[in-house]
Amino acid sequence: MASPSPPPHANTTDRKTNPAKLRVFFIPFFATGHLIPMTDLAVLFAGNPRVEATIVVTPSNAALISATISRSSNPIRLLTYPFPSVGLPAGIENLATASPSESHLIYAAVDLAHQSHEALLRRHLPDALVADIPFFWAAAIADELGIPRLTFHAVGVFPQLIMNNLFRIRSEIANSGSDNTVVTVPGLPGKQIRIPRRELPQFLVSEDHMSESWARMKEAQLRAHGVVVNTFCGLEPEYCEMYRKVDAKRAYFVGPVALSLYGSDPKGGGLRGCNSGSHVDCLTWLDRWEVGSVVFVCFGSWCHFSPKQLAELALGLEESGRPFLWAVRGDRASAAEEWIPEGWEERVKAKGMVIWGWAPQVAILGHTAVGAFMTHCGWNSVLEAASSGVGMLTWPLVFEQFINERLVVEVTRSGARVWEGGRRSEREEDSELVSREVIRRAISRFMETGGEGEKAREKAKELARMAKEAVEEGGTSRRNLDHLIEDLINARGHV
Template sequence: MSALTEAEKGSLGVVVNSFAEMESAYAEYYYKVDNMRTWFVGPVALADYGEKASRGTSADAKAMANKKRCLRWLEKQRDRSVVYSCFGSWCHFSAAQLRELALGLEAAGHPFLWVVRDDGEEWMPEGFEERLGEKGLVVRGWAPQVAVLGHDAVGGFLTHCGWNSVLEGVSSGLPMATWPLSTEQFINEKLVVEVLGTAVRAWEGFRSTEEGEKEVVKAGDVAAAVEKVMGGGEEAEKRRVIARELGEKAKAAVMVGGSSYQGLSRLIGEIRDWPQKINGCDAASG
């Protein structure tokens, strides 16, 4: 038996950064299969205490400048007109893929805010940023993702499906285009695309976590994915409605009396009472 299994057998259960309205069926199945209880306490990103736009900046002058630049640019855009594109701090795209992504975002024709790693500019199509003007913003390094996703100007999210990003997108009531790159991101994609119905896959080609096997997703596929999220039509509108409704449920979950509020209260109670239960069991067995 592994050390992980042993640790789980001796634990009260699992604390989950999610909310019951999104994943209760999986919690019930988890209990039936592994006899493990769960406490939903999220989305924790909604506990902002007025500091939502400042997270991650600390004393970093560049991060602070990026925050101001992002929010200033968003203020100039129409409500729900912007697609936000970010693939996390760990992802790595080839120069060829970055070029295709740049051209795809441009071709889609919607304003976009794109966060890229600060890896130089040899990949950038010639004259790319000059052509964009105020129609697009490329941010290198860190960006205030929670604040960006919660801004009225943002209408869609192109994401790698890291769990934090998925929860932040869901909490903001946004439809998503999914582009998983590694580990559990492919499972997270299935949740939002196939179960919740709030997202579409960025493309349907061969997917792999191995660098040498990854396809270069073409600009046309990127543009088509953005259009599915940001464009018109019955399917796109249905997706937006579901996303908005789920976002409202996420916010309600962390309010007083909400499902996650209650989950956290139960967890605190369990921890508080646990020593007494253990001692009571020991006394009874003695």
């Protein structure tokens, strides 16, 4: 069927500029964990000479990806639109920069972005659209414009399938008793997965903004051209197979996108690479240590520990006696006032290093000195650890991270929990304080010769081998990316 004529107010200049190239627009969600992999995906698309890639973001988020775009050898176009007015201070346009009390306003901005997205798409008329999962309205706009729309997922298929299956029984979950109730996930292949209710994302337990929009997001996804996921088949094979059958017309598993572009190059990758002297210093510091001896600690761009918990973590790292590299949100000045234990910095300076703010995680995980990664189990972190062959000490905090942890600990067995048996919760106020002694024991147990950490590292190395093969010429992720671009080229004018 021929593509419908553009509406009278549309500007068709962009389409006429270079009709030979497939013009693909990418619209990421307002979170660094989504923004980075989608930018990497756009760079991969732009590596094909038949494609012109354009990233559509708000001004502050554009600044976050400027280094990645400028370093890319493939030209990337950038379009900006104003961040919706929701009462946030100027420049706060991302979950990573919003405070916990402001995060709900970021989600409020999602719905208000609809009009800006529609105006941009009608004005520029791209040939294809890759839109992040929260922007469900993109499917209807793409249908009207006669272009294929793909949903982008920054998390893997294992957590997606689990959340989908639990969403269908959320009324049972909500009425199942106390938060200690353990929920068995129905309809999964392979190992049975069981999760306490208190560790589930809130939209599966009670009504909130996400529970109201989840059905609309999934409906839009199922009617779209397909889904692009930052994962690789070797990490979650039986789940990828199931996902193709139940959650998309077409599914393209193209990850790990960071590995495709940069490997573990410490100087590459914009936000993923070393952009300052302190970042280079941390790699030089790692050079001092023996292979597999250092514990790397990082809880992502959006985590908020209490001052008391940060102090316990600091003391637990010290008492473990292991060399550690710790990436801490915020700045040292405020931390010194709020939580750094007296004399701690002086006591650990021989064995510990703290990076304040952003850390070049890919480069750090790729360093041979790193033997363990204490992580919140955000999907990017799980992928990057798997790509680097580093075993994980898991400490999930919010949303799907408790689900991701089960892939790491129970399915791939490439990691171990920091603590078992305590009260863990997706709501920080309901989670118990993790003591320095628990942290010390977890590190010691994981790093000892012949212990659980050694087995986890062996599994992680196997995942790293499969990840590398996936993104190489002829690998599953490379073939998926090539097929995706070819499918979009063939669909041009026939949607």
